[in-house]
Amino acid sequence: MSLSDRAKALGMDRAITRRDFLNGVALTVAGAAATTLLPGIAHAVTPVPYPPALTGLRGHSPKAMxxxxxxxxxxxxxxxxxxxxxxxxxxxxxxxxxxxxxxxxxxxxxxxxxxxxxxxxxxxxxxxxARRNEFTASNGKKLIGYGGSESLQTPSYFSPLVKQLLVDIGIDTEKFNDYYDQSWSEDRSLGESVFFRKEVFGADTLVKTTELAADWVPQTPLNDKAKTNLIELIDSPPDYLPGKSRDEKFEVLSKTTYADFLTKTCGYDPQLIAYFQASTGAYFGVGVEATTALDAWGNGNPGFDGMDLGEVPYKTMSPSGRLVLTDPDDYIYHFxxxxxxxxxxxxxxxxxxxxxxxxxxxxxxxxxxxxxxxxxxxxxxxxxxxxxxxxxxxxxxxxxxxxxxxxxxxxxxxxxxxxxxxxxxxxxxxxxxxxxxxxxxxxxLNDQVKVPLIYTNVQLKNWQAFAKLGIDSFECPSGFWDGANIDMPVTMGDYAFADKPDDPVLLHISKVVVTPDPALGARDQATAGRYSLMDLTFEQMEFEIRDMLDRALKAGGFDAATDIEAITCNRWSHGYALEYMRPWDQYWPDGPxxxxxxxxxxxxxxxxxxxxxxxxxxxxxxxxxxxxxxxxxxxxxxxxxxxxxxxxxxxxxxx
CATH class of the missing domain: 3.50.50.60 (FAD/NAD(P)-binding domain)
Structure with a gap:
């Protein structure tokens, strides 16, 4: 396959650590000519000696699938x-x-x-x-990332049996208070940002966010009405359901998607749907057109501060909506x-x-x-x-x-x-x-449909571009990828996290593969997303990674062709267990x-x-x-x- 000029400029033709993927394809093709006992399964294929060090396309084994x-x-x-x-x-x-x-x-x-x-x-x-990805940087340092299940979230909510099991296998969750450097970004004056893509918003623009939307939203390429709406939504949201009791509001919000809440209840510009589209995917496996406004409230999406909803979850909230709303623990329990x-x-x-x-x-x-x-x-x-x-x-x-x-x-x-x-x-x-x-x-059994997703680790020779821009991450609304962030700052024993901008580092880049169709429920979205994910090649994923990073970090001097040293894409076509959610699961939570x-x-x-x-x-x-x-x-x-x-x-x- 010939590469476009853009692909070559991004370094798609350069040698990086993705050879295991290419060799794996070669082995499969070569094995197809060998005698096979079962369809698609080559006989006497040499087993991989150390899977965590493989790069390229990982996740579910094509053979097993x-x-x-x-x-x-x-x-x-x-x-x-x-x-x-x-x-x-x-x-x-x-x-x-x-x-x-x-x-x-x-x-x-x-x-x-x-x-x-x-x-x-x-x-x-x-x-x-719960997959481990390993890399070796050009300076010889070993980098370790995660290819799926991310953290032990909220140990305070674990059952007594789970708490004891962790102790029995030698895991003391309290130690993460020392392992996880919660001030790493603050100590380096790094903040969060948003990358607006020209294909959706008219111009490529990276904007560093602050607590007050009025301080950064005017710099975005959103249209004027959307800017005004977003500032109000974040900084001073009114009561969008005036005259209703708290329980009445809960009932309305449990039957209204966040997309409809923004445009129909609040009367805001549809650009806000594009801006928030992927914001609910990480916890719920669906976008804002399939997530209730009630769960979006639990997720921390803006627009609810003026509605007097209290701090106790409503019964129809999804399990993760309840969790995030009430979570008493910091998100630090991470190897x-x-x-x-x-x-x-x-x-x-x-x-x-x-x-x-x-x-x-x-x-x-x-x-x-x-x-x-x-x-x-x-x-x-x-x-x-x-x-x-x-x-x-x-x-x-x-x-x-x-x-x-x-x-x-x-x-x-x-x-x-x-x-x-x-x-x-x-x-x-x-x-x-x-x-x-x-x-x-x-x-x-067939009711449980998996959420398809991709967890990607990108090895960079340094994080100088992030330092120059003063950011540790960026969101990418309505992009192929949901954004990128410097990996979690964990130092354990002999393994030390990056310190200076010259140090190599891993970027975590993810995508929950859903179909933003308001006519589809959560299960149908997951099914459609799985089919689209299986059609994606590693080369397509790699191009989108390079293109996004190159455009988002350009002002920081980032060059995708020279700064990327390795890529591992963990493809989980059958990803996370699907939660029960309104409005799709009317039996939730009362059962059966x-x-x-x-x-x-x-x-x-x-x-x-x-x-x-x-x-x-x-x-x-x-x-x-x-x-x-x-x-x-x-x-x-x-x-x-x-x-x-x-x-x-x-x-x-x-x-």
Whole structure:
């Protein structure tokens, strides 16, 4: 493919650390000519020795996705070979090596110390969305970023069981008060900013924001009416629903999208929709045309200060709306690799030989030995690149003593048996790998649609342009990407965050892939977004990264062709668990909720994942793991110790 002059000027033709992506494509193409035992799966492909260091397009493994799509479409078994009995038997088999699956294994071992456990993970790395990305800068410094699950948000709201589990795996959340430099930006006189793109707003303009909108909005390329409206909305919003009681306002706001609130309730210029469009995506997975004004209030969007709404959430707010409105904790509980650090701690508890060290600090810098994960001598084994395609009891579920699991192993099919099984995979996968469920439960499982997203890390040789502009981040309203920010300033043990502008640094760039169509509900938006995401190539993502940074930071002397040293795009076509939200889910919050029917175990099988909590947070994944383990072990006392309802504890937020 020939490059345009613009692409060459941005450095698309220059050598950066994205070769693993290109080599991966080459291996796939070469493997296609080899003898294959299953569609699209090359035989005897050499496993990747250290996945965190791979760059280019990461996230969900294309191989794993192809297998499960074939299972979903009913074509997999047409050409599948006869499964080979591995002869392996375990007390517990966990399907899925994300936070929930790893936590289930740890919790099981705590109660069954002599158990043999196998974890089957279909991707080439563990952690699920809690993915670690590593880079080596041109000056030799190692940089560590997060490719998905970001932080342990609001430990104050964690269940007693989750708090204890974190302690058990060596994580003391109080230490983040020292690890996270909350004054890093202030000490360097860096603030926030907004980059307005000419394609949407008529001119490329970077504007540094301040507390008073009247001080910076006049510098934007918004039209005059939109400027006036935005200043009023932020600085001195009136009561837009005068004469109504607080409860009446809550009811109106729970039925009105934030987009309609801005234009119809407030009577403001439609440019404000373009300005705020992506502001709700990070927490709710949809834009302002699908987020209620009530949840936008919880999210911190402006316009509600004059409406006397109080400080207690209204019952119809989504779980994240309730959380952000009432959050008592600073957003600091973050390893350099996000919740990849939590995943590493869980793996260290299960396979100590794979993760050297004993402290939180050495979790960060330890070189994980992937070759030790599936050692036959281990009481717990973690097997990567192992897609489970069938799960069935060996006899009637009420009488069987074992469960047979069939999985793909390097192009072949193998079976293992387990006395107990935890399905810590996605809800929508489960009906495709078992035929033992009633239709009502299948319908409930299929209700959970994942939010598609991309989490990208861009390695810069320095952050001089940010220093010159006096910013640490910028939003990009209605752009391909939602903006960019210098990574969170975390220093742990031997790992030190950037100090001077000459230091290399990672930029975090993300995109929640939604379709801004007011006619589509949250599930339809997620589905449409997933299809559009799968059509995107890494080259398209890279071009948009370079183009945005080059234009936004131009006044600071940034040159995308020379300043970018590496790029990793973590593509999560099936991303975060979708929350229950108005106006789409009229059964929320009074129920019955689909998760109540969907997560019911049967026979020797239980279900654990963030989908089971309809809440895309690491602590929810751990709660659901605890529920699944407690169900299998019949531990009714434990069933009272974790959170079964989505969102923060109701008694702690005034509901």
């Amino acid at each position: 192809d297998i499960m799509h074939a299972v979903r479409d009913g074509t997999f078994w047409d050409t599948a070979p006869k499964p080979e009995d591995s002869g392996e038997h375990y007390d517990l088999v966990v399907v899925g090596g994300g936070i929930s699956g790893l936590a289930a294994a740890v919790l099981w071992r705590q109660q069954q110390p002599d158990a043999k456990i196998l974890i089957l993970e279909n991707n080439d790395d563990f952690g699920g969305h 350099p690799d996000g919740n990849g650090g939590v995943a590493r701690a869980l793996v260290r508890a299960l396979v100590p030989a794979a993760v050297p060290g004993t402290t939180m600090e050495d979790l960060v810098t330890a070189q994980l030995d992937y070759g030790a994960l599936d050692n036959p001598e281990n009481p717990t084994r973690l097997r990567l690149n192992a897609s489970v395609v069938r799960v069935a009891h060996d006899g009637p579920p009420t009488e069987a003593t074992n469960v047979i699991l069939t999985y793909v192993d390097n192009g072949a099919l193998k079976t293992v048996t387990g006395a107990n099984v935890v399905l810590a995979c996605w809800h929508r996968v489960i009906p495709h790998i078992t035929s033992e469920l009633p239709a009502a439960q299948v319908e409930a 909720l689909p998760i109540e029917a969907s997560r019911k175990g049967w026979g020797r099988i239980a279900i654990a994942n963030s989908d089971a909590g309809a809440y895309a947070y690491a602590h929810s994944a751990m709660d659901q793991a605890a529920r699944a383990v407690s169900e299998l072990l019949g531990d009714k006392a434990k069933l009272a110790e974790f959170s079964k309802f989505p969102g923060p504890p109701l008694d702690m937020i005034g509901l």
